[in-house]
Amino acid sequence: MTTPLKNGQISAPSALLGYQKEWIGIRAPLKVGEKSRRIGLTWAEAADNVLVAAAEKQAGGQTVYYLGYNQDMTVEYIQACAMWARAFNYAAGEIEEGIWPESDPDKHIKTYTITFPSGHRIVALTSRPSNLRGRQGVVVIDEAAFHQDLAELLKAALALLIWGGEVHVISTHDGTENAFNELINDIRAGKRKGELFRCTFGEAVTDGLYKRVCLRKGIPYTPEEEAKWVQGVYGFYGDAAEEELDCVPSQGGGAFLSLALIEQRTSKDVPVLRLKFPQGYETIAEHTRLAETLEWCENELLPLLQKLPLDAHSYYGHDFARSGDLSVIWPLLKDQNMRKRTPFLVELRNVPFKQQEQILFYIVDRLPNFQKGAPDARGNGSQLAESAAVRYGFNRIERVMLTEGWYRDNMPPFKAALEDGTFDEIPADRDVTGDIRAFRMVKGVARIPEKRTTEKGDGSKAGDKRHGDAGIAAALADYASRQETEIFEYHRVQPASQADREIQLGAGWRSQKGIW
Incomplete structure (x- = not known):
């Protein structure tokens, strides 16, 4: 919420909430975010993608490929990118609709592209592993758990890392046996290199999510209304709330080790x-x-x-x-x-x-x-x-x-x-x-x-x-x-003989007298 200052000016809130900044701040070839629904992580990702695509190559700029699992989320993402480009006052072309050709004419994919003067683009399209072959840049896989063949998609995306690309994987969970949850466990187990990020609905609310909702709606914030709102969201998801909001994959009651x-x-x-x-x-x-x-x-x-x-x-x-x-x-x-x-x-x-x-x-x-x-x-x-x-x-x-x-x-x-x-x-x-x-x-x-x-x-x-x-x-x-160990060692010094001590004492006494 905006806050009046003593001199009559208005203090505008930060555009991004804490958890959104934390996600953007993770710079790694592969980063994976398990998240609650509707906390604006894709919106924050769009801000970062605009900054990357608008930058010149020598400044680390790259083309960004966004893969959503349906057209609606693809359109929502590209519109967020256009909004951020205007907010950053970056020159950018209008959103261009196009067709990504496939060998099968019935499987052509509609794409949405924003081109920047840097020569880089943001290209949003629905997922297909073959779309990434031979490409270079940043790949964003949104709601990864719901893609038809995430394992193959990841295989194609991770090939981009050879030439300095990045892969950002964002999703809510869809069961313990899903490839997205397996990817997270592989990173935790050290089988695959990558950085993990996690944000539940409760953590997002603590970071100010409901206050941001109030700001957008133009309504006053009160803790009582926030509690009602949170209760209403959990009530809406019902039995699925743990998976949809608390980052807990479902269908997980079996033995962990065979x-x-x-x-x-x-x-x-x-x-x-x-x-x-x-x-x-x-x-x-x-x-x-x-x-x-x-x-x-x-x-x-x-x-x-x-x-x-x-x-x-x-x-x-x-x-x-x-x-x-x-x-x-x-x-x-x-x-x-x-x-x-x-x-x-x-x-x-x-x-x-x-x-x-x-x-x-x-x-x-x-x-x-x-x-x-x-x-x-x-x-x-x-x-x-x-x-x-x-x-x-x-x-x-x-x-x-x-x-x-x-x-x-x-x-x-x-x-x-x-x-x-x-x-x-x-x-x-x-x-x-x-x-x-x-x-x-x-x-x-x-x-x-x-x-x-x-x-x-x-x-x-x-x-x-x-x-x-x-x-x-x-x-x-x-x-x-598996923990790092710091061991402090010492080496015992052998005690000097009586003769050695007398020589040392004598040398000290003579040095004090100026006699060498």
Whole structure:
């Protein structure tokens, strides 16, 4: 909204809202924006496209090819470009309608073109992969999830990057199996280079979307009317609101990792060490608990730790629990060839805080070339995560809050590591593999659902409850292995002999007296 100033002048609002500026500000060969409907991201893209097409070649100017999936959105885009050209006071030709020839006369495509004195153009047309063959410039694929053959279209568009072009992909979601969602997950997993941008309807409103609506309509803004407007928009989309407005791809309730994939990565040579204390164990004298736990560590852990290769780099993930669920410590070794493998696994049930710390420190103190740890820092886990950071350095302990955003960003790389075999040697244990298999797509994000599973008991006796604990620890370990590490080292100086010290002191005394 416009704001009166003290001198009577009017302060005009910025033409673009914060999220629109953020999108334009991303300069990368490939950038992908997952967005809510009707937040004006294409409108902002049009502003950027006009600036690029109007610039001379030596200033980075290029021709822009816009591909929408229907004619209506193509017309809307080219009109926005014309508006921006006038707003920027750029000389530009009128919108020209033309025909893009195809080998099949029935498949000729109508195009809309604006030509600039720079010699560059903005060409808007509906999508067909063959249209991009041999072209050069910036390609904008709008509402990418709804194009007929996005995979082939992307293949043709990305070929332009060889000669310095750019590809901008913008869309709302259309299911988890859609090529657009797969593209996003590939970038998150590191399988494809690209920059990601995300803006939900709620984030756009927070950034001033409704205020901009009021400005266009010439109506006063009030928070109460904004709340009603937001409620009305969500009501309009109904059950589809999560996908259309909140950037959550639909139809995603299945398993994130297949059983076949997990079994391919298992090894019978990886032991699982399980320690369970009886109820009330924390009331035993502390020196007894410390002694018994140390004895367990030396009997069970030390032989395994002594076998670890000294030239490997090591990491760990830790999913913490005090009672009910398990605490799982997942060490991970990274070999010279970048392959990550599990030497052993530790599961702790009903183990007091002090003993969990004792066991964790016993392990990490003996890991070769320890680089990073990623403990679960939620709730009670924050205390142990902080203790580890104090002991090993805050630069080496990544205290993780397991939020939806963390799962969204880090589960695709974890899956990719399993698929390409760089994360290997998972324990061949039914409960452990069941935990990893427990990841489900919840609102388009892979995470552990609320439902708990039961460990396999003897005969008809039911086992203890599990909640995907080993799966979370594995994902945390993989996350730790992908983080940058800063290691500060020192070299001990050998102490000087008594004679050397006397010579040094004597030299110092003589220098003070001016005698050399």
